[in-house]
Amino acid sequence: MTDELELLRGADPVSAETGPWRDRPLDARAELLLTRLPARERRRRTVRRTVLAVAGAAAATAVALALTVSGGGSTPAVAVPRPLVAHASRADVPLAEIARRARAAAEAAPGRSVRGSHVQTWSMGMETGKGARPPVTTPVESLTTWNADGSGTLLQVATDPRHPGRPVIDGGPPPRTVHDGKVLNREHYPKGTYGANQEYVEAPPAGVSELRAYLAAWLPGADKDPVSLLSAIESFQTVWTPGPRQIADIATLLSRLEGRMHPAGRVTDRLGREGQGFRMSGINGGRYLVVLDPDDGRLLDLELTATRAEPDFQLKAGSVMSYTAWRG
Structure with a gap:
């Protein structure tokens, strides 16, 4: 019973802001939350096991890459990368204009979102205590694909940090590595799986308010808090490659x-693409750099840097804590 109560509290289908509880029809968001309750605990366990497995493999790979691609006296290959540099000019495109262009592009060619993603990420690993090593960052490229019969594949490869923008995965079929890299995880999903135990199981809706409610159903607070909204968009785009309508809705939300x-x-990102950058303060001393394609509004990159030093973790102000680049 305890687990069920925790799930109900976490879903919070009728919030305190709606007034005293009484019999009344649930709204669409509440119904969506309740339909997810049976699968949420199973999904939580599965996702947690996957994250722990990949994190452990990534940590081991960071050491292996450091030994493999670093020579004596050279800079460690897994050193923390430098933050992206933005250059302001009169040619900069305002965020409202980018959103307008995205909506125009969606009207011209609506298209659909595709389940699956092609992403490159950089995640910082930190240690504390006596003998702790300096922070290191392992770049990982991930490709998730799904077929019409519900079967799919996942390939995750730790890449050579000396070539951060060079792809190491050929999209297939079947997906394969094309450059130096250490395979962290390779999964083959049987027919009928089609995203089971993933977040954002349902196809994303069209419409700004509808998409925001959809994101908030998976990450409560995304409909109110800007940082939570940004986190929800990031996690959503690791499951789906958004179509033009969803791209426009995301640009409008931002x-x-x-x-x-x-x-x-x-900004010229780590994949060599030109984008328009926008900054947003996070929490606990973090700051985001959001990079959008100025022509169609696609979210290209999301970088989080530290705004203050953390001596216990040997973290310097301005260090890149995480970075995500979408290739889709």
Whole structure:
């Protein structure tokens, strides 16, 4: 019973803000939350096992890569990367204009979101205590694909940090490594799986308010808190490659974060693409750099840097704590 109560509290289908509880029809968001309860605990266990397994493999791979691609006296290959640099100019495109362009592109070619993603990530590993090593960052490229019969594949490869923008995965079929890299995880899903035990199981809706409610159903708070919204968008795009309508809706949601998203200027990302950067303060001393394609509004990159030093973790102000680049 304890587990069921925790799930109900976590879902919070009727929040305190809706007034005293009484018999009344549930709204669409509440119904969506309740339908997910039976599968949520199973999904939580499965996702946690996967995350722990990949994290352990990534940590071991960081050491292996350091020994493999670093020579004596050279800079460690898994050193923390430098933050992206934005250059402001008169040619910068405002966020509202990017959202308008995205909506125009969606009207011209609506398209659909595709389940699956092609992502490169950089995640910092830190240690504390006597003898702790400096922070290291292991870049990982991940490709998830799904077929019409519900079967799919997942390939995760730790890449050579000396070539951060070079792809190591050929999209297939079947997906394979094409450059130096250490395979962290390779999964083959049978027919009928089609995203089982993943977040964002249902196809994303079209419409700004509908998409925000959809994101908040999986990450409570995304409909109110800008940082939670950004986190929800990031996790959503690791499951789905958004179509033009969802791209436009995401760009519009970001454009409505009044007072939080500030223009940063043009950015050349780690994959060599030109984008428009916007900064947003996070929590606990973090700051986001959001990079959008100025022509169609696609979210290209999301970088989180530390704004203050943490001596216990040998973390310096300005260090890149995480970075995500979408290839889709």
